[in-house]
Amino acid sequence: MDEPEKSLKERLREAMIACRESVFPAYASPAEVFDGLAEACRELGIEEWDVYAERGPVARLEAEVADLLGRPAAYFPSGVMAQQVALRIHADNAGNRRVAMPDLSHLLVYEDDGPRILQDLRIEHLTTGRETPTKAHLDAIPGPLAACLVELPLRDAGCILPTFDELAELAQGCRERGIALHIDGARIWESQQWFGKPLAEIAGLADTVYTSFYKGLGGLAGAALLGDDDFVAQARLWRHRMGGTHFRSTAEAVSALVGLRDRLPHIGECVTWARALAAALPPSVTVQPPVPHTNTFLMYAAGDSDAVNTRLLAALEEHSLAFSRPWKASDEPGRVVTEVTVGQGALELDAEIVAGHIAALVGSRLSRERRSKRLHGHTAGDIFGRTSEVLLKGSLMSVQFEVRIDGMTCSRCVESVTNALGDLDGVHGVEVDLNPGATSSARVTADEPVEPRVLRSTLAKAGFTIARDT
Structure with missing residues (x-):
């Protein structure tokens, strides 16, 4: 019996995995990952299991995150659980179920109305669409609020961020009205370069912070909630009530410790490379935001998603370079969109060459000026650091x-x-x-x-x- 023909989506997934080089964060096979975790336990001196989220690597992870972000931390197996717990605590403490957050917040777009159904929260929109939050947005919401949630960065808007001054002003506005400020910092690690401040100073603007271990840090799963001692004690209680205090979380915690050790120091380089790629793209490819705020941004181009993805499959198989993820139809008719998240593997690639592949994919081409800026034998980080030298040597015009x-x-x-x-x-x-x-x-x-x-x-x-x- 013949096997059914694989869909284009399945073939793209297999082709991405088979690529020898990738712009995006790479994930090894399960066997390779667990081999690496065993070696990491030896390197990190982890000899004790965690038990019900105490002792062992969970306790060590909580301590390291608390040190980085400047306040006590509680491990959670799920970001969905952690965020709902944070907002519930603020609502219970305030005696008010009303909270504000962006209409593009992950909690509203991807979590099946959980905050309202499970926690009885009343949601007000802090911002609408591709807006970064400011005190003016908060001032436009009258009446008492238990909490104000800001997503740093706002992923569905292209991972955009407010300025540090705007965030500080919003925090002050919350304090003046007795509103708890909660940072959805799933990608706070990726946001630090934009703010240009220590992580603890960014987190210190808020009453509570959530962060993720499996996004930029590349962990298997898991998250943390941070706040003062009383908040963390309440969070641990709600974690237990909601079934989140697992007997063992050793693999997840060790993988997060490895991410803090091995990935966190290179995230700033990935942000710089993302900006180099965005700057190298042809005008026909629109970038949101125009200068990436983090290592993640959106690309838009004219075309049909099936046609572009068919060409993408052929290019992946030909070059063995994962330079683009699959595209989908955008809200604007006749245009397609894809998300770019730059991983450490990209640091060994030339952003101009990757931009050339993207241009060819969407039926465009790099201008003569952009082509002349290539410097073979150097990475994009080298090019960005020596812009004057490269441009003067590479283009007599x-x-x-x-x-x-x-x-x-x-x-x-x-x-x-x-x-x-x-x-x-x-x-x-x-x-x-x-x-x-x-x-x-x-x-x-x-x-x-x-x-x-x-x-x-x-x-x-x-x-x-x-x-x-x-």
Whole structure:
């Protein structure tokens, strides 16, 4: 009897797994993973089992996370459980079932209405669509609230983040109204580079924090809730009531410890590589956000999902390079979308070459200027770190100049300046050096010099001025 023909989805999955190189986080076979965990136990000196989430690697994991994020932590087997527990505790303590969160929050989009059905919570939308939360959004919700949840980053909007100042102002607004601020920090590890602050300082803005161990850290499963001692004690109680205090969580905890040791130190490099890839893509591929805030972003292009995925399957099999995940139809007719999450394997790849594969996939091509920026034999991290050298050697038609800019204070300003200057005709490279409170600078690479009046006008529209000594 003939086996049924595999679907395109199944064939794409098999082709992705078979690739020798990958932009995305790679996962070994179960046997390889468990071999690695055994070796990790020896390396980390783990000789004791955890029992009902006490002692052993669970206790060690809670201690390490508490040290990184600056407050006591409780291990949870599930992020869904952990988030509902956090909001329930805040609602019970406040005597108020009303909580605010983005309409794109994971709790509302993917959890089958659990917060309302199981915890009797009344949900108010803090933001709608691709908005980052600010105090103004909170002020627009009248009346008492038990809690305000912010998702850092907001994944379904392309993993976007507020500025640190915006988050601090929102936290102050919550304190003034007696509202508990809860951070959904499933990807807080990936968000640190955007904020430019220690993890403990970011987490310290909130009353409570949730984080995940199986996303950026690559653990098998698991999560943690963090807060003050009383909150953590209540969280442990609710974990037990909801069946989350498992007899053994050893494998999950050890894998999370390995992620903290081996993956966390490289997440910032993955964010830089993601930005290099986004900058190298042709104009026909739209990136959300335009400058990635984390190592995850969305790509949009014109096309039909079946046609693009059929070409993707052929490219994966030909190159043995997982440069794109499958695409799906976007909300905009005639366009497709896919999510990019950069893993450590990408650091050994050239972002320009990967961008070329993506361009070919969606029926586009890199411009002459973008092709000339390739430097074979170097990784994308090398290229990003030596932009001036690479562009001057790689393109005889290019000129590079520096613009000194006043009025820049944060990473959002960097994004605004990069987009404003990058949209000028003939400009195909902008690298900003932020100096908050003083004069910042932008290195611009273009086909020819840009008139000063054009630069002044462009920056003025974006809310900045050219320094007098430019």
